[in-house]
Amino acid sequence: MNRVMQIEFPGFFDLQVNGFAGVDLNSDLATPEAAHRAIERMRGTGVTRFLATLVTSSFERFAKCAKTLTRTGHPAIAGFHMEGPYISPEDGPRGAHPREHVIPASTDDFSRRQDAAGGRIRLVTLAPEAGGAIELIEHLVGLGIRVAIGHTAASPEQIRDAVKAGATLSTHLGNGCANQLPRHPNFIWEQLAADDLFASLIVDGHHLPPATVKAMVRAKTPQRTLLVTDAVAAAGGPPGVYQLNGQEVVATAEGRVFRPGAPWLAGSALTLERAVGNAARFTGLPLEQILPMASSRPAKFLGLQTSGRVTADWDAADCRLSNVKVFDV
Ligand SMILES: [Zn+2]
Numbered sequence: 001m002n003r004v005m006q007i008e009f010p011g012f013f014d015l016q017v018n019g020f021a022g023v024d025l026n027s028d029l030a031t032p033e034a035a036h037r038a039i040e041r042m043r044g045t046g047v048t049r050f051l052a053t054l055v056t057s058s059f060e061r062f063a064k065c066a067k068t069l070t071r072t073g074h075p076a077i078a079g080f081h082m083e084g085p086y087i088s089p090e091d092g093p094r095g096a097h098p099r100e101h102v103i104p105a106s107t108d109d110f111s112r113r114q115d116a117a118g119g120r121i122r123l124v125t126l127a128p129e130a131g132g133a134i135e136l137i138e139h140l141v142g143l144g145i146r147v148a149i150g151h152t153a154a155s156p157e158q159i160r161d162a163v164k165a166g167a168t169l170s171t172h173l174g175n176g177c178a179n180q181l182p183r184h185p186n187f188i189w190e191q192l193a194a195d196d197l198f199a200s201l202i203v204d205g206h207h208l209p210p211a212t213v214k215a216m217v218r219a220k221t222p223q224r225t226l227l228v229t230d231a232v233a234a235a236g237g238p239p240g241v242y243q244l245n246g247q248e249v250v251a252t253a254e255g256r257v258f259r260p261g262a263p264w265l266a267g268s269a270l271t272l273e274r275a276v277g278n279a280a281r282f283t284g285l286p287l288e289q290i291l292p293m294a295s296s297r298p299a300k301f302l303g304l305q306t307s308g309r310v311t312a313d314w315d316a317a318d319c320r321l322s323n324v325k326v327f328d329v
Contacts, residue, residue: 011048011308012272013299019233026245028064032072045271046324048308049078056084056097063116079122086126087151092178096266104131125171127152128162141166151176156190173199192219200228203278204270210282227275227294232267273321281319
């Protein structure tokens with residue numbers, strides 16, 4: 001019996017893409033043409049829509065990157081995910097975000113960035129404990145913008161306040177936090193237990209151990225789990241040195257991405273079709289329950305639709321998607 005079967009599903013929708021195929025979307029040197037090329041390459045992994053993710057940086061840099069991406073005019077860009085700058089300044093929770101550009105949350109700063117982004121910021125990841133964060137969450141929710149909790153050292157109570165104010169997602173849950181936490185209570189349990197929060201997970205085998213992925217998906221349920229890549233320029237390319245937000249990152253042959261000299265992961269080299277395979281392998285769930293985590297569900301989370309269809313070969317024994325082809329985009 002042939003264990004590989006051809007399957008068809010809606011185009012993937014990735015809420016978190018910092019770069020792809022050698023192109024850093026956070027670089028002030030990026031061009032619309034380079035971004036366009038990167039997006040076309042990403043399409044080869046089944047991604048037909050995504051949020052271009054702009055991480056913590058100065059207003060000037062943010063504005064320049066947002067304008068470049070807007071000029072790209074590629075229909076796959078469904079908007080922006082603004083990750084930072086209203087995050088924890090602490091080493092660990094801050095991850096690879098530059099400390100000098102971490103600032104308190106304010107509606108003024110956000111409005112300035114939203115103007116620079118042409119009104120296309122659809123998702124904001126922030127730390128609930130940042131000054132002004134709760135007020136900003138209420139403001140953003142009023143505007144129809146989704147708010148995610150991430151890069152945080154919040155107390156369980158601050159998590160509850162953020163949820164009450166309208167936050168609906170945990171960004172890359174289990175990452176962007178301190179290496180050591182009190183066993184309980186802590187903000188991971190609090191977010192796992194919050195039924196109003198979806199969780200995005202980076203399932204590359206480096207960001208979260210398999211058992212953690214399995215336990216998190218069971219806690220959140222497949223219906224509230226979203227697969228993201230958090231891809232940087234190294235994704236879709238060979239191992240080597242790449243740029244992220246103006247700084248060097250190294251991608252190993254195993255797909256681990258880090259800043260030289262720093263212990264934290266700096267995004268991933270993951271592609272979404274591999275994330276789907278990994279998630280199926282780690283959780284033991286059938287593919288029909290995994291695929292929506294990377295397509296219809298993130299789209300619906302934003303109040304959007306997926307675009308196009310994908311065919312691929314599914315090897316159920318190896319949990320691997322291959323021969324990915326996109327059509328009807
Ligand atoms: Zn992050």
